[in-house]
Amino acid sequence: MEKQEKIRNISEKFYSDIKNVGSLNELNELRILYLGKKSELQNLGSLMRELEPEQRKEFGKSLNELRLNFESQIEELRNKLEIEELNKKLDKEKIDVTLPATKISIGGVHPITKVIDEISELFISMGYDLVEGPEIESDLYNFELLNLPKGHPARDTQDSFYITEEMLLRTQTSPVQARTMLENEEKTPIRIICPGKTYRKDDDDATHSHQFTQIEGLVVDEDISMADLKGTLEIIAKKIFGSNREVRFRPSYFPFTEPSIEVDVSCFKCGKEGCSICKNTGWIEILGAGMVHPNVLEMCGYDSNKYTGFAFGMGPERIAMLKYGINDIRNFYTNDIRFLKQFDRTEGDL
């Protein structure tokens, strides 16, 4: 029969074609060619209408068998090719775990940031709140509310970058004290630490920088005394410079505190024997402090008969220079990678 002949031809062609299929793409083309809508098999199927019922049944059966045959052959080859292609891909993407790893540079924490973070954490662990204030400050907060009225001689020691007659780059972090006291409407006790950048019109040299940092502290409550200030600063000084350090207090002057003091620690290098770090005095000055001046309390809305307080200010640059033996403050700001690299990410005491 002519039609059976055709079936045989298609079948033979299929078996010879499938032998040459080497990829999933080629297999797909083969599937379309032999089983698709425009395939010869499909064409033969449409001829069925012309046949006698008897022949139609037989012919339909043959066509069906052929289709099932093609499908199973194609499926079998698809499985085989899929495995082959996956293996090829895995082979190509094989990772050589013995190759040296790519080095990732993670950088380090800047020594000033490190000092600020660690001192802040010490105070936070004692229940202080961390507060920040603006670097562009008004004369009111930077000076007047801190008992430094216009024309006060102590303003001369803080040559300022004025922006307008009223606005300047803050010369100290002390204005955050006044801001916090004024903003506290209920006039409740205060315990804050305020780190931040400060600016003075200084000529840059080994110990001066026109921009530097300070950490301010303020405690206001009933019955706060010099003993509280002394105890607090002693803990901090020993935490920063070592538990064997002695701490001493010298009278000093700041307009916003009365009495005012400066705090020294015994030299951590020579243990008071005298060396270049302590300039042969055995002591190193680390910060300024004092009891908050009643004028400041009153100007900021606190009743100075009820409340007392202490305040202190320290310079992270100075502390970092002492701790790490750095002798030029400009090292902190020139971003020389060889300098900065010495301060890695290792955590721990300052």
Ligand code: DAH
């Ligand atoms: N603001 C002072 C300065 O820049 C440092 C200072 C001294 C802050 C004594 C204080 C303080 O709060 O009580 O020199």
